[in-house]
Amino acid sequence: MGRELTIAILAIAVIGLLHSTAAQKTHVVGEFLGWLVPPGGNYTYEAWAATQHFAVGDLLVFNFTDGDQDVARVTKEAFNKCNSTDPIKLMTTSPANFTLDTTGEYYFIGTKDKHCELGQKLAINVTAEHVSPAPSPAPRSGPVTYVVGDKLGWLVLPGGELAYEAWAYGKTFIVGDTLVFNYLNGSHDVAVVTKANYDSCNTSSTLALFTNPPTRITLNSTGANFFICTFTGHCAGGQKLAINVTSGSTAATPPSSTATPPSSGAPPPGSSANPPPGSPTSPNTPSSPTPEGSAAASLGAAGLSATFLSIALALLF
Structure with a gap:
């Protein structure tokens, strides 16, 4: 026993x-x-x-x-x-x-x-x-206006696309909602692109291109939506946003992406080592040792x- x-x-x-x-x-x-x-x-x-x-x-x-x-x-x-x-x-x-x-x-x-x-x-x-x-949010009464990046705005960040993925996380985008992109005129733009061009940061062809801030884009159809900046190096540096738009209030899963973090080397224009005018200065991004x-x-x-x-x-x- x-x-x-x-x-x-x-x-x-x-x-x-x-x-x-x-x-x-x-x-x-x-x-x-x-x-x-x-x-x-x-x-x-x-x-x-x-x-x-x-x-x-x-x-x-x-x-x-x-x-x-x-x-x-x-x-x-x-x-x-x-x-x-x-x-x-x-x-x-x-x-x-x-x-x-x-x-x-x-x-x-x-x-x-x-x-x-x-x-x-x-x-x-x-x-x-x-x-x-957590369960899906309660139904909304009408369209919502989202300011992309909130106070951060639309620019190149040292953390790549992580910041915009984090910004979109948990948000529900439905037909009729509006995205507002705030950026410095002449230093950035907003392009609507296909998933293939989003993943490869191919700026040679766009579905729509906006160059005057603030850019307001109304989401008028369901499905995946992809946005990038066409300035040299900006998309590769992480100035890109992918969202899913639904017809109702059910939160959508962010579109999958094959994009990878920016490689080490010369930072793109607008990065922490070369910030755009009016953006805060930040120390160089440290290397990431393997966590103990x-x-x-x-x-x-x-x-x-x-x-x-x-x-x-x-x-x-």
Whole structure:
């Protein structure tokens, strides 16, 4: 009887260990944008966080350039005031890894110079476990006008198309809605293109081209819609937006894309190293080291622990 009970307990432990470890997720803050002073202020990291779901056991990874950036976990009050005098934890070496070990709100800022005031700050909410996506939004009463990128506007960002993917995430676009593109006249434009031209950033042919801001485009048919900037290097640098338009209020899945992040090398015009007139200046995008303690490593640890438990079970026979 004692041996059977021990076997049951060990079996439950193995199952629990594998379940909890497999459920862990690694969130690389800002993806390939990294952790820096972002263009557009707070919006960039707010938009990134909106695409994530954080649960206890997940790992938060900050990639940045040592010496130029750091990351501090702070209280809500310190976050709101950008007060870095008494952080809960300060990390100065990249990659900086934070394990989300409790539910509730977490607040992170950069403590260098005026980095926090300029938007290098992140607030997230951590739940007990990963849950299914939220239900579809309630029906709308009429068309909606969306300002693409909100205060960020329509420009080339150091994080590539991530920012516009994040902006579109969770939004419902229906026939009759209007997109407004704000940009600097003569420095950008808006082209409506096919998916093939969107994926390849082919600007030789367009379905429609707009050159005078603000550009207002009414969504008059259902299906995928693709927009790029035709200025040299801008689309490749991430100035592109893909959305799905539906006939009702059901949220549409963003169109798939084969586009990849911009390669290293000379930045395109309007990027962080060569920002367009009137855009905020931002440090160079840091390289993204492989995060320590990633989910793959955790699964390896789980396999090792499960092996030891299996050996223990074998020794009972």
